[in-house]
Amino acid sequence: MRRNRRLTPRALSMITTTAVILTLAVALPGTPAAAARPPANLGQLAVVPLDDRPFTAYTPVAVAEAGGHQALTPPKDLLGEYFTYGQADAVGAWWRRAAADADGSVVAAPMLAYGGLVASRTCQTSLADARRRLTVLDEVKRKNPDKPLYAFDVIMRLTIEPTSSYPGIYSGPIRRWAILMDQVENLGQEERRAEYEQVANEIPEEIKADFRCARARDHQINRDMIERVANGTIDYLVLGQDDATEHGPHRLEKAGLAALAAKLGVQDRVKIYPGADILGALLVAKHITKRLGAAPTVDVEWSRTPGDQWVAPYQDVPYATLVDEYVRTLGARPSDSPDADILLMANTAGGGNLEPFADRIHEAVARGRLVAVGDDALAGKVDSELRSLLAPRIRFGELAGWSGWNIGLSISQSVVRAALLQASRTGRLPGFPGNSKGIPFQKARQAILLGAATAHVELTLQELAHTDLYRNQVLSQVQAYARDNGDDPQYMTKVFAGANQLAVQRTRALADQLFADEFAGTPIRAGNDSRDEVTAVVHRLTSWEMTLAWSRYQELEAFPTLALSTAPTDRGALLTVTALPLRTTVRPDSDVDERVTVVLRNDVGTPVTAQLSAVVPDGWVAPAPTGVRLAPFAVVEVPLTVGVRQLAAEQSATVTVEAPHVMPQNGHRQFAASATMTFGAVWRNVALAAEGATATASGWWRQYVPAHVIDGNRVSAGSRWITDPGDSHWLQVEFADPELIDTVRLYQYGGYELTAYRISGLVDGAWQVLSEVTGNTTQVTTHTVTPVRATAVRLDVLGSRDRQARLYEIEVTCRAAACG
Structure with a gap:
């Protein structure tokens, strides 16, 4: 039913280049034998994955390859699949052999002890058997005392x-029972006992017994792992909390494990935080970063809710705490410097306008920074709102890391990329001693750097294909197919073949388009080969390997094979051109000169001369053409002034910036690069927090506070004002200063519109009714009134479909000519 997917690294022959010689082991006349054999990689890691799913098995391998290393992994048939548990003893025997040839190891204790993550959740394996199997850790360390051993448990x-x-x-019921267990038995919340006992009575005793048994056994193995850190067997250990909440048995387990680590004095080498699937990739990245002798700095920005005020789904610590733990685990350094090696853009949930966040990503990528995006706003998939905002701003292939759920991936990927770039430019590459000079070694470095860059781009592409294309657009279709044909989407035993075919066909078409739109032609800087900076472009998509990972609908394996090219003939441009900002707003029907910035980035190691000009709509005034000369890899910002003329209300127009360019020493071939920007005519909305407005209300439900209606976000479900049920509700927005207003627009929630309401303005200290509505069924309502100078507006909700008020946004403007 499934292919036996290969977990071994890619062949370097997939790199298309006219400048790289891949036959490296040929001795040159008169050279020592050692110098005639430059390495094919920067080192090898023996990796025992958590199980065979793409995130747990493929991602650590891809991260290793993106760092120029080779990951040795067990034969796939030893890892099991879903309810067919892995062959723990055979995997241990494989690792015993592989560790001898590797430079270090990253191992998942659940695979060695039980046969994988799913197996760790039942008590099928006894504590005695788990302990016996884990003695392989002691044996391997005893035989390889100088090789780092990093391990993780769950x-x-x-x-x-x-x-x-x-x-x-x-x-x-098990999940609810486990939470109540902690609240009642450990915290003494007797008011919950009745519910606790009721839920417990619904669950068969044998299931509860197995659950308790597995927890107790796993906890003891966690303790054993900490003791192995203390006795020197394990050099670094991460204990990841799988599916964490505020309450549950894990709360006391974590506290006990932390206390043990402190008692044994190993708290600096034992880390405990949320996460399970990402831990293998994190520790592989830690290994590589240390081997490369790098410590990249990471600056973090949040999209909506600050990280110290938000807890992501299935976690039990503030998001900022988790991000900091991940960064420090890798050996990187948190920084708030604008010159940090990596800019990590973390997308959190909550109210707020995402457009400024997307703009900051746009600007940083344009200027050539290493930008990683960690998108954890929605559990298990890409935030479509962020995806749609970024699509016209950047090419996703330019990012230093991407994760659509689980920021640990984008942190690991970007840190490894930064570390390899730094190490190549300082000459500190493992396997290349100081006397490793000459053409063969230079070509070897070049091949390794290009192979790493290829792996990096492939990892970004596969992550988007899985968490965006499949999970956002195809997954629900596969789930429905299984249900409609009488099968369980969580464990398909009847229609897997048909479901798999549906998943692959629908995703493949989307994935090919994703590559064409976001990756093809993307410039890549691979590092320094000891003489030159190696640059390439993403040349072509050679193939896809796609299949449902397990006999369930959640995960799709989507592994691309890409080819990079260093050939100038495969480049359409030497420059990247960006217009900032992407969108500029002006007052309708006005003549105004708008200042914009064009960023020119030279993507090659030779000087480039460009002629910058702009194509504007008829009647507008274009800036004068400008000549620009860029040094190798230079970034130049050019200010331009565009004369906008009489743009009608709520209309927009596009300006195209063109930058034909040549290399001075080879001026006969002209390259082309361009960018667009949009000018939109909108009325000034005085009911925005950005304009100094504040919002209050009669009440709200959960996190849906009144401030959401003035944040400028009209589309995000997390950015609404919602109330508890009631007969009436009110919302009030106070302006920063008295404002002349004549239009109020409400952006309501489709299907749950406000059926009756009244809009009033605070004029000269008294409320004046501006509009009253009954029988409304419209989602976006516009109310035009005689202009008044008001200090606030008030919405009184008198009726709704379910006695709750729901509102995305309130917009207050003045559109009359007298408004100026």
Whole structure:
């Protein structure tokens, strides 16, 4: 039913280049034998994955390759698949052999002890057997004392596998029971006891017993792992909390494990934080960063809710705490400097306008910074709102890292990329001693750097294909297909072949277009080969390997093979041109000169001369053409002034900046690069927090506070004002200063419109009714009134479809000519 996917690294022959010689082992006359054999990689890591899913098995391998290293992994048939657990003893025997040839190891204790993550959630393996299997850790370290051994284990999650067959139908009750267990038995919340006992009575005793048994066994193994750090067997250990919440058995387990680490004096080498699937990639990245002798700095920015005020789904610590832990685990350094090696843009949930966040990503990428995006706003998939905002601003292939759920991936990927670039430019590459000079070694470095760059871009492409294309656009179709054909989407035993075909066909077409739009032709700086900076472009997509990872609908393996090219003939441009900002707003029907910035980035190691000009709509005034000369890899910012003329209300127009360019020493071939910017005519909205407005209300439900209606976000479901049920509600927006107003527009929630309401303005200290509505069924309502000078507006909700008020945004403007 599934292909036996290869986990070994890519062949370097997939790199298309006219400048790289891949036959490196040929001795040159008169050279020592050692100098005639430059390495094919910067080192090898023996990696025991958590299981065979793409994120746990492919990602650590890809991160290793992106760092110029080779990851040795067990044969796939030893890792098991879903409810067919891995062959733990055979995997241990494989690792025992592989560790001898590797420069270090990263191992998942659940695979060695039980046969994988799913196996760790049942008590099928006894504590004695798990301990026996894990003695391989002691044996390998004893035989390889100088080779770093990094390991991770998992603190068991709150529930069992959610399948429709026994015992999975109890996954929901088990989770609730586990939370209540902590609240009642450990925290003494007796008011919850009745519910606790009721839920417990719904679950068969054998399931509860197995759950308790697995937790106790896993906890003891966690303790054993900490003791191995203390006795020197394990050099670094991460204990990841799988599916964390504020309450549950894990709360005391974590506290006990932290206390043990402190007692043994190893708290600096034992880390405990949320995460399970990402831990292998994190530790591989840590290994590589240390081997490269680098410590990149990481500056973090948040999109909406600040990281110290937000806890991501299935986690139990502030997001900022987790991000900081991940960064420090890798050996990187947190920094708030604008010159930090990596800019990590972390997308959080909550209210707020995402456009400024997307603009900051746009600007940083344009200027050539290493920008990584960690998108954790929505559990398990890409935030479509952020994706749509970034699509016209950047090419995703230019990012230093991307993760659509689980920021640990984008941190690991970007830190490894920064570390390799730094190490190549300082000459500190493992496997290349100081006397490794000459053409063969230079070509070897070049091949390794290009192979690493290829792996990096492939990792970004596959992550987007899985978490955006499949999970946002195809996953629900596969789930429905299984259900409609009488099968369990969580464990397909009847229609897997058809579901797999549907998943692959629908995703493949989207993935090919994604490559064409976001990756083809993207410039890549691979590092320094000891003489020159190696540059390339993403040349072509050679193939896809796609299949559902397990016999369930959640994960799709989507592995691309790409080819990079260093040939100038494969480049359409030597420059990247960006117009900032992407969108500029002006007052309707006005003549105004707008200042914009054009960023020119030279992507090659030779000087480039460009002629910059702008194409504007008829009647507008274009800036004068400007000649620009850019040194190798230079970034130049050119201010331009565009004369905008009489743009009608709520209309927009596009200006195209063109930059034909040549290399001075080879001026006969002309390259082309361009960028667009949009000018939109909009009325000034005085009911915006950005304009100094504030919002208050009669009340709100959960996190849907009144401030969301003045944040400029009209599309995000997380950015609404919602109330508890009631007969009436009110919302009031106060302006920063008295304002002349004549239009109020409400952006309501489709299907739950406000059916009756009244809009008033605070004029000369008294409320004046501006508009009253009954029987409304319209989602966006516009109310035009006689201009008044007001200090506030008030919305009184008198009726709705379900007695709750729901509102995305309130817009207050003045559109009359007298408004000026």
